[in-house]
Amino acid sequence: MSEHANDDYHVHSHISSVKFYLGIFATLIACTILTVALSYVHLGPLNLAVAVVIASLKAALVVMFFMHLKYDRTFNALIFVITLMFIGVFFAYTINDTGHRGQLDSAQGTMRDVATGKDAPGGFTPLTMPAGTHAAPGDTKKVEGAHH
Amino acid sequence: MSDTTHDAAHHEGGEHEHPKYLAHHFDTPVQQFDAAKLGMWAFLAQELLFFSGLFVAYGIFRSWYPEVFSAASHQLNRIMGAANTIVLLFSSFTAAMAVRSAQMARPGNAEDKRKTSIFLLLTIVCAFTFLIVKYFEYEHKFHLGLLPGKWFGTPRDMLSFDPIAAGAHGAHALPQLPQKAHLFYSIYFVMTAIHGIHVLVGIGVFIWLWLRNERGEFSKEYFTAIDLAALYWHLVDLIWIYLFPLLYLID
Numbered sequence: 001m002s003e004h005a006n007d008d009y010h011v012h013s014h015i016s017s018v019k020f021y022l023g024i025f026a027t028l029i030a031c032t033i034l035t036v037a038l039s040y041v042h043l044g045p046l047n048l049a050v051a052v053v054i055a056s057l058k059a060a061l062v063v064m065f066f067m068h069l070k071y072d073r074t075f076n077a078l079i080f081v082i083t084l085m086f087i088g089v090f091f092a093y094t095i096n097d098t099g100h101r102g103q104l105d106s107a108q109g110t111m112r113d114v115a116t117g118k119d120a121p122g123g124f125t126p127l128t129m130p131a132g133t134h135a136a137p138g139d140t141k142k143v144e145g146a147h148h
Numbered sequence: 149m150s151d152t153t154h155d156a157a158h159h160e161g162g163e164h165e166h167p168k169y170l171a172h173h174f175d176t177p178v179q180q181f182d183a184a185k186l187g188m189w190a191f192l193a194q195e196l197l198f199f200s201g202l203f204v205a206y207g208i209f210r211s212w213y214p215e216v217f218s219a220a221s222h223q224l225n226r227i228m229g230a231a232n233t234i235v236l237l238f239s240s241f242t243a244a245m246a247v248r249s250a251q252m253a254r255p256g257n258a259e260d261k262r263k264t265s266i267f268l269l270l271t272i273v274c275a276f277t278f279l280i281v282k283y284f285e286y287e288h289k290f291h292l293g294l295l296p297g298k299w300f301g302t303p304r305d306m307l308s309f310d311p312i313a314a315g316a317h318g319a320h321a322l323p324q325l326p327q328k329a330h331l332f333y334s335i336y337f338v339m340t341a342i343h344g345i346h347v348l349v350g351i352g353v354f355i356w357l358w359l360r361n362e363r364g365e366f367s368k369e370y371f372t373a374i375d376l377a378a379l380y381w382h383l384v385d386l387i388w389i390y391l392f393p394l395l396y397l398i399d
Contacts, residue, residue: 015248028237
């Protein structure tokens with residue numbers, strides 16, 4: 001939507017009415033009250049989802065109307081949306097990676113996935129050997145099907 | 149009276165024809181305005197990416213230690229956090245109104261100029277209010293010893309950062325919290341402090357804008373600086389819109 005009329009010289013920006021701005025402000029306050037109220041209700045994992053959804057609704061109102069992105073050049077909106085997509089990639093890949101790491105099994109000196117009990121791929125050399133045994137050089141335990 | 153009423157057909161291209169606010173490497177005010185807006189959105193994109201690093205760190209630690217984050221978050225005062233949220237939302241409203249006021253201001257009109265100044269000042273007052281509430285929140289945590297990293301568990305006097313002797317006046321007992329609670333407070337202090345620095349910078353920018361407006365530099369002909377500063381301020385509000393539920397409202 002072009003914000004400039006026939007005049008290619010002077011700046012003509014979309015101007016919202018006071019009533020409109022007040023309406024957006026009132027909606028933002030209502031959402032804030034809602035999110036605080038819901039935080040006292042125990043919804044388990046849904047609490048986080050609900051809070052983020054309400055926050056995103058507030059953010060969308062601020063970006064589109066207070067920041068005029070709805071009435072601005074589409075390219076600026078593109079910059080904003082693509083940034084959000086990159087942030088999404090950042091979140092998704094990082095949380096996925098850190099969420100699937102095992103824990104250090106200090107007795108064996110290896111990474112073990114707590115949930116499945118499997119050892120991390122790549123093998124390991126045990127730290128402590130039973131008395132009388134003798135590890136051959138390059139002796140590693142074969143790990144089966146431990147690729148995550 | 150002013151150069152600004154020239155339109156493209158009469159524009160000679162000589163330097164003396166340019167309106168005062170039009171830089172010489174731009175042909176028209178529209179081009180200059182669009183370039184300024186684009187640059188500002190590129191900067192805001194950077195700011196979002198900058199804060200995203202902190203938000204991802206929050207996400208990792210919260211996913212690793214959900215019960216720690218839950219217990220530590222309950223030490224935060226939700227009412228103060230909600231009040232600060234409302235203060236910032238109102239400041240976003242006044243910033244948008246300041247831009248609107250400048251967009252409609254007739255050049256040289258004192259009453260229009262005054263309206264813009266009032267909204268700029270209101271935004272500054274809200275920003276100060278936010279920082280003052282934050283100060284009291286920080287002070288409370290210092291006294292309890294809810295501090296980031298290695299200082300966790302050691303009650304301190306905020307202004308001097310001196311340790312408070314156990315049992316001495318001003319120090320309260322450290323609340324019972326899980327082992328790794330210092331992780332939450334590291335995240336809390338870093339995120340809110342960096343956000344607070346952005347609020348402080350915003351105050352400086354808006355004071356500068358107020359001074360410029362008082363000198364009559366803004367009107368419907370040129371309001372770009374107010375527009376861009378308001379964009380920055382809305383971003384500061386955006387970040388707090390996410391910080392508040394993620395830090396204060398963990399179940």
